[in-house]
Amino acid sequence: MSAPRPRSRIQQKNRELILDAALEVFSLHGFRGATLDQIAEGAGLSKPNLLYYFPSKEEVHTALLTGLLDTWLDPLRAMNPSGDPLQEILGYVRRKLDLARDFPRESRLFANEILQGAPRMRAAIEGDLRRLVEEKAVVLTRWMETGRIARVDPVHLIFSIWALTQHYADFDVQVRAVLGPGHDPFAEAGRFIETVFTRLLDPIHENLTDIATEKPLLLR
Structure with a gap:
């Protein structure tokens, strides 16, 4: 079977226009x-022209999600097992918050797909995403067992980072309406979230509570 012909510059540009509009x-x-009519209008193309590149709405959506998954996984992939544990975790928090700031449409696209039951992404989230989370959970657990960060459930730690940043x-x-004018939500969020995880993961304070085993809080 012969290799597919490379796309011309016009074809590549039109695909990018379609995907951005979509x-x-x-x-x-x-x-x-x-x-498809909305997407074609946003791209400045006719619907037949759009269908030349993508034969259905499902094809456009799948192309977007396929590219998005790598974008979403890269910040977690960058967590270095050989680095300082707290700084690696805070670095991941910052990268996820940067994604939320710089790619809000992509975040909402991903959230919408998950809310619908992930019909077009289930294989990916049960495959690549799950394997990566399991891999990093092993790293987090090793840091906890050696006393470098406090013991918490590693997978739920990752979930909490997703929740706090993608919000x-x-x-x-909602965030901007509540804060009102004159606020930088992402700068303020960065400071707050880093404080939350710094305190949560400080091994010095671990004897106050054992979240992993759900022991009651011991007040000094």
């Missing part, structure tokens, strides 16, 4: 609410 439409309306993209309107 990202806007899907992030606003979700998969069910989005239409600022998925609920941007």
